Amino acid sequence: MVDPVSAIKGISESVGKVSDIVKKYNDLPLMEEIIELKTKVFSLQEELLSAKMQLAQREVMRIDGPFGYCFKAGDDKPYCPTCWQGGGKEVNLPPPDNYAGGYGRVCRVCKQLYVERKTTLRAQVPPASPWS
Ligand SMILES: [Zn+2]
Numbered sequence: 725m726v727d728p729v730s731a732i733k734g735i736s737e738s739v740g741k742v743s744d745i746v747k748k749y750n751d752l753p754l755m756e757e758i759i760e761l762k763t764k765v766f767s768l769q770e771e772l773l774s775a776k777m778q779l780a781q782r783e784v785m786r787i788d789g790p791f792g793y794c795f796k797a798g799d800d801k802p803y804c805p806t807c808w809q810g811g812g813k814e815v816n817l818p819p820p821d822n823y824a825g826g827y828g829r830v831c832r833v834c835k836q837l838y839v840e841r842k843t844t845l846r847a848q849v850p851p852a853s854p855w856s
Pocket of ligand 1: 836
């Protein structure tokens with residue numbers, strides 16, 4: 725696959741060569757066309773570069789939140805940090821559910837349980853504070 729950035733660079737170089745040739749003929753309308761073409765190629769290049777930067781930013785995975793899940797920029801779905809750190813695999817974690825080890829998410833690939841809340845059969849009784 726041709727890298728679009730180097731492809732546009734090549735076009736820009738070709739346009740430069742053509743404009744050098746046209747200069748010799750002193751053809752003003754043609755020269756104006758070439759300048760317009762140069763401007764268009766340049767803005768296309770700028771656009772492509774910013775799109776590439778956005779894409780690169782989106783692909784960055786970060787570990788965030790109280791449970792240490794992986795997140796992509798602009799994406800609030802959690803990814804399995806074990807799969808990501810182990811082999812760069814992007815594995816979406818399913819919604820949390822009740823498991824034997826607690827309420828949380830189990831990665832479908834590495835089967836790791838991420839406990840978001842400990843579940844106990846007894847009702848939670850807050851410890852009595854000696855100060856109250
Ligand atoms: Zn996993």
